[in-house]
Amino acid sequence: MKNIVLFGPPGAGKGTQAEILKQKYQLVHISTGDVFRYNIKNATELGTLAKSYMDKGHLVPDTVTIDMLKAEVEKNPQANGFIFDGFPRTAAQAEALSHLMDDMNSQINAMVALEVDDEILVGRLLERGKVSGRADDANEAVIRERIAEYYRKTDILKEYYQNQNKYHGVDGVGSIEDITERLSKVIDKL
Numbered sequence: 001m002k003n004i005v006l007f008g009p010p011g012a013g014k015g016t017q018a019e020i021l022k023q024k025y026q027l028v029h030i031s032t033g034d035v036f037r038y039n040i041k042n043a044t045e046l047g048t049l050a051k052s053y054m055d056k057g058h059l060v061p062d063t064v065t066i067d068m069l070k071a072e073v074e075k076n077p078q079a080n081g082f083i084f085d086g087f088p089r090t091a092a093q094a095e096a097l098s099h100l101m102d103d104m105n106s107q108i109n110a111m112v113a114l115e116v117d118d119e120i121l122v123g124r125l126l127e128r129g130k131v132s133g134r135a136d137d138a139n140e141a142v143i144r145e146r147i148a149e150y151y152r153k154t155d156i157l158k159e160y161y162q163n164q165n166k167y168h169g170v171d172g173v174g175s176i177e178d179i180t181e182r183l184s185k186v187i188d189k190l
C-alpha cells in the first residue's frame with residue numbers, strides 16, 4: 001500500500017496533480033476540501049458548519065475534519081493506497097492520520113510538497129476564482145487569509161514529516177506535465 005500526502009499551500013496545484021496521480025498509481029484520492037464542498041452543495045449539517053469557516057478562509061475544526069476523513073478512508077477498505085490532498089493541515093490531524101494508518105497496519109510513505117511563491121499563489125487563485133465558482137477564490141482578502149492560515153497552522157507539518165525522513169519538496173512552478181514528472185520521480189522511489 002502506498003499512502004501519499006500531497007502537500008502545499010492553497011493554489012499550489014494539489015487538486016490538479018492528485019487527479020493525475022490517482023490514475024497513474026491507482027490510488028484513492030481524498031480531498032477534504034472537495035468533501036466539504038460536496039456537503040455544502042447538498043446542504044448537510046456538516047456543510048453548513050464547514051461553510052462558516054471556509055468562507056472566512058479559516059480551517060474547519062480538527063474534530064469535525066478528522067471524523068470526516070476517517071469515514072472517507074473507511075469507505076475504501078479495498079484501496080491500493082491513498083493520496084491525501086488538503087489533509088493533514090494541523091499537527092493534531094497529522095497525529096490522527098498516523099493512528100489511522102497504524103490501525104490499518106499501514107503508514108504514510110511520503111509527504112510530497114509543491115513549493116510555490118506566495119504571490120504566484122494569489123495570482124493563480126484569483127484566476128481560478130473567475131471559473132471555479134468557489135466563494136473562497138473570489139475575494140483577495142479571503143485568499144490571503146487562507147495563505148496566512150497555512151503559515152499559522154499547516155507549514156509546521158513539513159518538520160513533522162522531515163523528522164520521519166518522509167518529506168520531499170518539489171518545485172510547483174512549470175507546466176502541469178513537468179510537475180507531474182517531478183512528483184512521479186519521488187513516488188516511483190517509494
Ligand code: AMP
Binds near residue numbers: 010033034055059
Ligand atoms: P481546499 O479545497 O483544500 O483548498 O480547502 C478549502 C477549505 O476547506 C479550506 O480553506 C478549509 O476551510 C477547509 N478545509 C479543507 N481541508 C481541511 C482540513 N484538512 N482541515 C481544516 N479545514 C480544511
